[in-house]
Structures are given as structure tokens and as C-alpha cells.
Amino acid sequence: MKENILIIGGGAAGMEAATQLHKMGLNPIIVEKSEALGGHIAQWDRLFPAFHPAKDVVEQMLDNVKDIKTYLNTEVTDIQRNNDGFHAVLSNNETIDAKAVILATGFDVFKAERKQEYGYGIYNNVITSVELEEFFRTGKDERINHPKKIGFVHCVGARDVKVCNTYCSKVCCTTALKQACEIKEVFPDAEVYTFYMDLRMFGLGYEDLYLKSQKDFDVKCVRGRVCEVSEDMDGKIVIKAEDTLFGKPLKMTLDLLVLMCSMEKNKSIDAIQQKLGIANNSDGFMQNKDMYLGMNDTAQEGVFVAGACTAPKSLPDTIGEARSVAVEVYNYLNK
Amino acid sequence: MNSQIFHPFVLPFVLGMAFVLTYCVVGLLRVIGQLSKDDRKKFWRSLVTPKTAWANIRDIVGDCLFHVKIWKRNPVLGYMHTAIAFGWFMIIVIGHIMLFTLKPLEGVDVEGFPRMFTNFYYPIFFKYFAEETPVFAFLMDFFLLMIISGILIAVVKKIHSKIVGVKRIMHFGFADNMIRFALWTIFPFRLIAEKTNIMAFWWLYSIDLFVFMFMLPFTRYMHIPTEALFILLRHAGLKPREPRKGYALAQIYSCPSCGLCIDACPMSVNDKNSGNTSAYFMKRLRNGDKEESQRIAETCMQCGKCVAVCPVSIESCDIKMSQREAVPYAINSDHSYLDAYESNETSNASVLYFAGCMTQLTPKIMRAMKQIMEAAGEKYEFMDKDGGVCCGRPMLLSGKTVEAQAMMAKNTELIKKSGAKRLVLSCPICYKVFKEEYQLEGIEILHHTQYIDELIKQGKLKVDKNGTNYVYHDPCELGRAFGVYDEPREVIESIGNLRKAKSEKELSICCGGSLGSFKLTQQERDEITANSVNDLMYNNPDEIVTACPLCLKTFARKAPVAVKDIAEVVATNLI
Numbered sequence: 001m002k003e004n005i006l007i008i009g010g011g012a013a014g015m016e017a018a019t020q021l022h023k024m025g026l027n028p029i030i031v032e033k034s035e036a037l038g039g040h041i042a043q044w045d046r047l048f049p050a051f052h053p054a055k056d057v058v059e060q061m062l063d064n065v066k067d068i069k070t071y072l073n074t075e076v077t078d079i080q081r082n083n084d085g086f087h088a089v090l091s092n093n094e095t096i097d098a099k100a101v102i103l104a105t106g107f108d109v110f111k112a113e114r115k116q117e118y119g120y121g122i123y124n125n126v127i128t129s130v131e132l133e134e135f136f137r138t139g140k141d142e143r144i145n146h147p148k149k150i151g152f153v154h155c156v157g158a159r160d161v162k163v164c165n166t167y168c169s170k171v172c173c174t175t176a177l178k179q180a181c182e183i184k185e186v187f188p189d190a191e192v193y194t195f196y197m198d199l200r201m202f203g204l205g206y207e208d209l210y211l212k213s214q215k216d217f218d219v220k221c222v223r224g225r226v227c228e229v230s231e232d233m234d235g236k237i238v239i240k241a242e243d244t245l246f247g248k249p250l251k252m253t254l255d256l257l258v259l260m261c262s263m264e265k266n267k268s269i270d271a272i273q274q275k276l277g278i279a280n281n282s283d284g285f286m287q288n289k290d291m292y293l294g295m296n297d298t299a300q301e302g303v304f305v306a307g308a309c310t311a312p313k314s315l316p317d318t319i320g321e322a323r324s325v326a327v328e329v330y331n332y333l334n335k
Numbered sequence: 336m337n338s339q340i341f342h343p344f345v346l347p348f349v350l351g352m353a354f355v356l357t358y359c360v361v362g363l364l365r366v367i368g369q370l371s372k373d374d375r376k377k378f379w380r381s382l383v384t385p386k387t388a389w390a391n392i393r394d395i396v397g398d399c400l401f402h403v404k405i406w407k408r409n410p411v412l413g414y415m416h417t418a419i420a421f422g423w424f425m426i427i428v429i430g431h432i433m434l435f436t437l438k439p440l441e442g443v444d445v446e447g448f449p450r451m452f453t454n455f456y457y458p459i460f461f462k463y464f465a466e467e468t469p470v471f472a473f474l475m476d477f478f479l480l481m482i483i484s485g486i487l488i489a490v491v492k493k494i495h496s497k498i499v500g501v502k503r504i505m506h507f508g509f510a511d512n513m514i515r516f517a518l519w520t521i522f523p524f525r526l527i528a529e530k531t532n533i534m535a536f537w538w539l540y541s542i543d544l545f546v547f548m549f550m551l552p553f554t555r556y557m558h559i560p561t562e563a564l565f566i567l568l569r570h571a572g573l574k575p576r577e578p579r580k581g582y583a584l585a586q587i588y589s590c591p592s593c594g595l596c597i598d599a600c601p602m603s604v605n606d607k608n609s610g611n612t613s614a615y616f617m618k619r620l621r622n623g624d625k626e627e628s629q630r631i632a633e634t635c636m637q638c639g640k641c642v643a644v645c646p647v648s649i650e651s652c653d654i655k656m657s658q659r660e661a662v663p664y665a666i667n668s669d670h671s672y673l674d675a676y677e678s679n680e681t682s683n684a685s686v687l688y689f690a691g692c693m694t695q696l697t698p699k700i701m702r703a704m705k706q707i708m709e710a711a712g713e714k715y716e717f718m719d720k721d722g723g724v725c726c727g728r729p730m731l732l733s734g735k736t737v738e739a740q741a742m743m744a745k746n747t748e749l750i751k752k753s754g755a756k757r758l759v760l761s762c763p764i765c766y767k768v769f770k771e772e773y774q775l776e777g778i779e780i781l782h783h784t785q786y787i788d789e790l791i792k793q794g795k796l797k798v799d800k801n802g803t804n805y806v807y808h809d810p811c812e813l814g815r816a817f818g819v820y821d822e823p824r825e826v827i828e829s830i831g832n833l834r835k836a837k838s839e840k841e842l843s844i845c846c847g848g849s850l851g852s853f854k855l856t857q858q859e860r861d862e863i864t865a866n867s868v869n870d871l872m873y874n875n876p877d878e879i880v881t882a883c884p885l886c887l888k889t890f891a892r893k894a895p896v897a898v899k900d901i902a903e904v905v906a907t908n909l910i
Contacts, residue, residue: 116699227696229698
């Protein structure tokens with residue numbers, strides 16, 4: 001009989017880990033709380049840095065897991081360790097006995113309402129990066145109505161002590177420039193500004209994306225945080241910011257403001273995480289054993305982690321970790 | 336054989352008494368000499384003004400003699416302090432009255448037996464020199480035992496303070512510990528000396544008195560002679576101008592280092608920070624430790640809770656402000672932008688609303704205020720709709736009075752030009768400075784809690800009653816500073832159920848976001864916020880309501896339930 005591996009979370013990390021474990025001859029079981037596999041990436045239109053359709057990647061991944069046992073609309077409600085491994089109870093009252101558990105629970109998008117000074121949920125023309133991506137994918141959002149002047153705010157809910165998130169969310173810089181180029185494609189006569197603290201273009205092709213945004217799309221990058229957002233009589237967005245390169249405050253009227261929301265730990269898994277005895281790290285994500293050779297291990301034997309549940313990660317990072325966790329689990333079972 | 340009029344053991348007492356009296360007279364002249372001319376005039380005038388004179392008598396009797404404020408705060412401590420201080424006072428008074436009734440000891444010549452105050456040590460050591468009448472003997476023993484019972488409580492408090500309801504007590508240096516030891520032993524020695532007449536105890540008693548009086552000016556017990564002076568100065572309406580001179584000096588010496596403010600201070604949630612509380616600040620000032628007193632003055636959040644619980648009413652927040660002002664730091668303020676602001680003279684609004692910087696950062700409050708004023712049919716104008724001039728309070732808090740005045744002058748000009756008769760503010764930080772520092776004669780200044788309460792009572796606003804359980808957080812600068820406690824509560828009760836927080840009104844705990852502190856780290860602030868939220872969640876409310884945009888932002892990060900401004904709650908429940 002094949003050995004069961006319980007994978008909590010059916011996003012990129014969960015699907016890819018399941019794919020690899022399946023190939024190794026093990027029996028991965030995915031438990032996904034939402035109604036479909038794919039996670040956040042399935043809501044995305046195109047991927048940075050080369051505008052690759054996210055759909056292609058997601059469809060490939062879904063195809064890989066089509067023979068794998070998957071529970072949708074299901075959560076793990078209880079989990080206990082026994083002599084054989086783990087005994088998990090699901091929300092549909094079924095139970096799973098598994099040799100090992102992989103936590104691939106990913107992230108939550110920062111709730112932009114918490115940064116009230118940016119006016120999300122208060123002013124009509126303030127949207128989030130996730131909603132803009134949705135607009136690219138579906139072409140539908142009545143708030144986006146031929147804007148002439150568009151602003152992007154980086155680091156919303158990241159590198160910000162005031163919301164208790166001091167970490168960098170890693171992917172928003174590149175995403176902002178990708179989306180800035182894309183919106184310019186949709187509205188070629190619009191002026192596009194991004195307000196950044198640093199532009200962290202660290203990966204292969206990312207810097208090229210930045211150069212492209214400057215040369216081909218004329219995206220104007222302003223170094224400085226937006227401090228205040230308000231609405232004028234015509235319902236346009238008025239922002240106050242500081243241009244820290246010029247050392248001067250600036251005020252600008254915009255038709256659309258996009259907030260680049262950070263990643264936060266997915267808190268819906270907290271109860272199970274606590275039962276498994278996994279602590280959080282200083283950024284509030286799950287604590288792995290160490291960041292070099294034990295990145296998939298946890299303080300608890302038989303419990304593994306992969307993907308953005310331990311820190312903000314890009315898609316390639318996540319896929320890499322999902323594959324490495326499969327190796328770790330395989331080695332653990334053959335010990 | 337007893338001499339009728341003298342024995343060498345009275346000498347230590349006489350010396351100590353002479354020293355402390357001289358010191359007090361010099362100190363009194365110094366304090367009064369250091370007052371500014373205007374303040375001095377105010378002071379003399381207050382002594383003969385019937386209203387302040389009456390307040391003086393009331394407070395000197397109430398506070399210095401009966402310690403009413405300590406009783407209110409903590410009855411056990413009230414008894415402890417009253418037993419010692421009032422008991423001692425009574426022994427001195429009765430001792431002096433008794434002078435007229437004392438009989439010489441048997442077989443002693445009556446000649447030269449004092450009937451007047453010529454030998455002022457007589458009432459202190461009378462038992463050695465004379466015999467008292469039974470009634471007085473009983474009274475003297477009664478008060479002596481009362482003192483000793485007070486001392487027993489003090490010993491218990493020192494060993495295990497929690498028994499008397501105090502979590503943290505002050506830690507003292509050598510001098511304060513020694514004088515306390517002297518105080519604790521004076522009365523047991525006196526009791527033994529009186530009952531046994533052993534000469535050694537008469538000496539010990541007198542030496543103890545000497546130690547106590549000689550060390551008094553250098554320790555916290557200086558509050559005994561100083562508090563009365565402080566009460567007089569306080570009622571004269573003075574403000575501390577320099578951290579170690581004049582009025583402030585009187586306050587420094589009046590602080591008894593009782594440490595009641597240590598438990599009260601929001602910073603004490605982390606034991607490491609209990610050294611930043613007002614009791615320690617006053618002690619540092621007394622010791623002339625400029626560096627530490629400056630550091631504490633800059634760490635303090637200015638929430639005013641220490642002033643609210645202080646049994647002596649020391650105005651430590653004001654002294655800290657004067658300490659901040661005392662240190663100049665280089666800053667070049669550029670106020671040229673002020674000229675760009677013009678008022679709308681055409682407006683015919685009767686209510687002017689000033690959002691202020693913090694409300695600009697919480698636009699939900701502004702939107703709610705707009706809805707409310709529209710619904711009430713008020714003629715209003717948003718004064719800083721397109722950005723405005725800061726109220727000046729942050730500058731004042733950093734001790735930059737001149738810089739603040741430039742902004743205040745501009746705002747005053749804009750407000751007066753508008754012609755509005757009422758100014759409404761939704762930020763208590765602004766409210767405090769507008770109320771205290773602005774000269775806006777003929778213009779009524781209201782916080783939005785008061786304004787909304789009035790609109791509801793006048794029937795201009797109709798609200799829907801629902802079943803939500805709210806808890807209200809008193810912002811420091813609205814509650815403790817101006818006593819606005821009832822209006823917000825009445826507004827909330829007209830909409831939902833008001834649950835109580837664990838500490839309310841003048842004991843409300845600062846949210847931790849205060850502009851007052853320059854030195855607290857984010858982590859230290861978070862600890863304070865978490866503690867304050869716990870306190871508010873005491874009765875499991877569904878929502879936390881506050882009336883300050885800064886409290887709102889601070890709580891929103893830590894609270895397990897929704898946090899709303901009172902204006903939002905009203906706006907969403909309008910009929």
C-alpha cells in the first residue's frame with residue numbers, strides 16, 4: 001500500500017509538491033479550502049518578468065495533479081500525531097491517516113482597508129493590485145474608466161512598522177512595473193506614476209522589465225511614500241507624497257490609484273498549525289528549521305513546509321521549494 | 336534625679352529642629368524669589384481673594400491633614416498615611432495644649448516650671464519632665480499607638496506591597512532608606528522611653544528625631560513642610576516655567592515618592608519602563624540629574640494619568656513640558672508656506688469643521704462628519720478640505736513654542752475671517768490646543784462628541800437603536816484633559832449598549848500612539864496598546880468606539896474587534 005502524504009493547501013506549492021510525490025510513487029492527498037485548485041496564481045492574468053500568461057502555468061499544474069486525490073471546499077479541522085504518523089479529521093467528517101504533513105498554505109493579501117490613509121473602501125477610484133489583475137483578466141471593472149493619470153503605491157502593508165509588517169513582500173516591485181506597463185498598453189495615452197521606496201528588481205529578467213518600463217512605456221518612478229490620499233470635488237484622487245530625490249513634498253491629482261498590497265501569513269491555518277506545534281517567525285509567517293539546509297523542515301518531525309507560508313515568495317521560488325519538499329518527504333519516509 | 340527644665344538628651348532634637356526650620360525659611364524665600372513678577376503678584380492676590388483663600392484652607396486641611404485623596408485611591412494606604420501623619424500632628428498639638436495642665440513630678444520645686452512655649456522641647460519629652468493628667472495621658476497613648484499601627488502597615492507594604500493593593504513600589508537610595516528607618520523607630524523608642532524611663536531610649540528617641548529632621552530636606556519627607564506651600568501656589572493658578580525653579584521647585588519637594596503613579600503609568604506594563612514614571616522623574620529632578628530628567632521628559636506620553644491619580648496633585652506633565660522647553664535644539668522652521676493659505680471670506684457657514692492632520696489620515700471620520708452635518712441641516716464649512724495648517728500641538732509638545740505660534744496665528748486668522756461662530760474638531764489633540772492656547776473670543780470650540788451629542792438632544796439628528804455592544808475608550812486629551820466623559824457615552828447609549836471597560840474615565844489607559852513621546856520604540860508602544868486593548872475587551876464588546884483618530888489608528892492594528900470613531904458609528908446609524 002502506498003504511503004499517504006497530507007498536503008494542506010492546493011495552490012502552486014501544494015500542487016507541485018503533490019506532482020513530484022506522485023511521481024515518486026507515494027500517495028499525496030491535497031486538502032483545499034476553496035472551491036478550486038490553483039490558489040492566488042489562478043486569479044492572475046500574466047506573470048512577470050516576461051508577461052507570460054498565468055493560465056498556461058496553472059493549466060499545466062492542474063493537468064499534473066489530475067490523478068491525485070483532492071478534497072475541495074474542505075478544511076482540516078483536527079490533527080493528531082499517532083505512532084504511525086498523523087490522523088487528520090476533515091470538515092466533511094472524513095479522516096486521513098498520513099505518514100507526513102506538508103503545510104502549503106500560502107499567504108493572504110494584505111487588507112488595504114487597514115491603511116485607512118490610502119482611502120481604499122472609502123474612495124471609489126482606489127483599487128488594489130489584485131483587483132487590477134482581475135481587470136486585466138476579465139476586462140471588467142467599472143471603476144477603471146479611461147483613466148488619464150494613474151498612480152501605483154508600492155509597499156502597502158510591507159516595510160511599514162505602523163501596520164506591524166516590517167518585512168519586504170518581495171514580489172510587489174516587479175508586479176507594480178509589470179502592471180504599470182500593462183495598463184499603459186490598455187490606455188496608451190495615460191500617464192503612469194509609481195511611488196516606491198526602493199525598486200527591488202532582483203531576479204532574472206526583472207531589471208530588463210524595469211528598463212522596458214522606462215524606455216517603451218514611459219512609466220515615471222517617484223522615490224517616496226504616499227502619505228495621504230483624499231478625494232476632490234470631482235471624485236478624483238488627490239495624493240500627497242514626498243519626492244525624496246528632490247527632497248520636496250508633492251501633491252498630485254489622479255484618476256486611479258493602485259495599491260500594491262503585500263503578502264501576509266494565511267491565518268486560517270493558525271489552529272492546525274498550533275496543534276502541530278509549529279511557531280511563527282519574527283515576520284509572523286511559519287518558522288522553518290533553518291533558512292539554508294532546513295528550509296522545508298520544521299521543529300516537528302514529519303511536518304514540512306513549502307511556499308509562501310514561511311515568507312513572501314515569487315512563483316519560481318515557490319515551485320523550487322515545492323520540489324525540494326518532495327525530496328525531503330521522500331528521504332524522511334525512507335529513513 | 337530629673338531636672339525640671341533640661342537634660343542633655345534634648346540637644347539632638349533641638350539641633351535638628353533648628354536646622355530644619357532654618358532650611359524651610361530659606362527654601363520658602365527661594366521659591367517665592369524665583370517666581371516671575373507676574374506670578375508673584377498673582378500669588379499674593381490669591382492669598383486674599385476669598386474664593387482661593389477658602390480653597391486653600393479646604394485643601395490644606397483635607398490633603399495635608401486628612402489625606403482625603405489617598406483614602407479615595409486606596410483606603411489601606413489612606414489609613415497608613417493618616418495614622419502616621421495625623422497621629423503625629425495630634426501628638427504635637429495635644430502636647431502643646433497639655434503644657435498648661437502638666438504637674439511637676441513629686442518632690443520637685445514648682446518654681447521655673449514652664450507654662451509657656453519657652454522650652455519648646457517640653458511637649459516632645461514631657462513624660463521625662465512632668466506628669467500628665469489622665470485624660471491627656473489616654474489621648475497621647477491613643478495617638479502614639481495609632482502611629483505605630485500605621486508604621487506596621489508601612490513595614491508590611493515594604494516587604495510585600497501586593498497585600499495593600501500596590502503592585503510596584505519605589506526603590507530608594509541610602510538617604511531615603513535611612514530616614515525611613517529613623518521614622519519607623521522614633522515612635523517605638525518614644526513608647527519604650529515613656530513606659531520604662533530608661534535613659535538610653537530617651538537618647539535614642541532624640542537622636543532619631545535629629546536624624547529625621549537633619550535628613551528631611553534631602554529626602555522625600557520634605558513633602559511634609561512643602562505641600563502646604565504647593566497648595567497655595569497651585570490655587571494661585573501658576574504654571575511651571577522652568578523645570579527646577581520657583582513653582583516647579585515647590586512641586587519637586589512636594590512629591591512624596593509614594594509611587595502610586597508607577598502602577599498607573601501605561602508604560603509600566605513593561606517593568607523595564609517603570610523607571611520612566613513621574614515618581615522617578617521628580618526624584619531625578621530633585622537630585623539635579625539633568626540628563627535622566629530630560630530623557631524621562633522626552634519618553635513620557637503626556638497622557639496625564641499620573642496627574643489624575645497623584646494624591647498631592649503634582650503637575651508632572653507640565654513640569655516635563657518645561658523640561659523639554661529648557662533644552663534648545665537647532666531647527667530652522669520655514670513658515671513661508673503659510674502665506675499660501677487664504678480663507679473663503681464668502682462662506683456663510685455657522686459651523687467651521689477643522690479635521691486636522693490625523694483626521695486627514697482617517698478619511699472615514701471626515702466622511703462621517705460630512706454626513707452628520709448634512710443630515711442635521713447645519714450650515715458648515717470644512718476648513719482644511721484642501722490641506723490646512725497644523726494646529727501647533729506637535730510643535731508645542733516638542734517644546735517649540737515660538738514655531739508653534741506662527742501656525743497658530745495663521746489658523747486664528749483663518750477662523751476669525753470665516754465668520755463662523757462655532758469650531759468643531761474631531762481630534763482631541765487639536766481640541767486641547769485650540770481650547771488652551773488659541774485666542775478665539777466669541778467662537779465656541781467643540782469636540783465632535785459634544786457637537787453630535789447636542790445635535791441628537793436637539794432632535795436635529797435621529798439615530799437608530801441597535802443591539803450592538805460597544806465599549807468606549809476615553810482619549811487622554813479629551814477625558815483627563817477636559818473631563819468630556821458623559822457626552823460620548825450618551826451618544827453611544829442612544830445607538831447601542833455601552834459596556835464598561837476595566838479602567839474608565841480618568842483611569843483610562845493611553846492607546847500607546849501618543850504624540851507626546853519621542854523616545855518610546857514601536858515595540859514598547861505595542862505593549863502599551865495591547866494592554867489597553869485587553870482592558871477595553873474586559874466585557875467582550877462587539878466594537879471599540881473612540882473619539883480620537885490617533886487612538887483609532889493605534890487600536891486598529893491590535894484589536895480583535897472592529898474599532899470605529901464615534902462619528903462613524905453615528906453616521907452609519909442615521910435615520
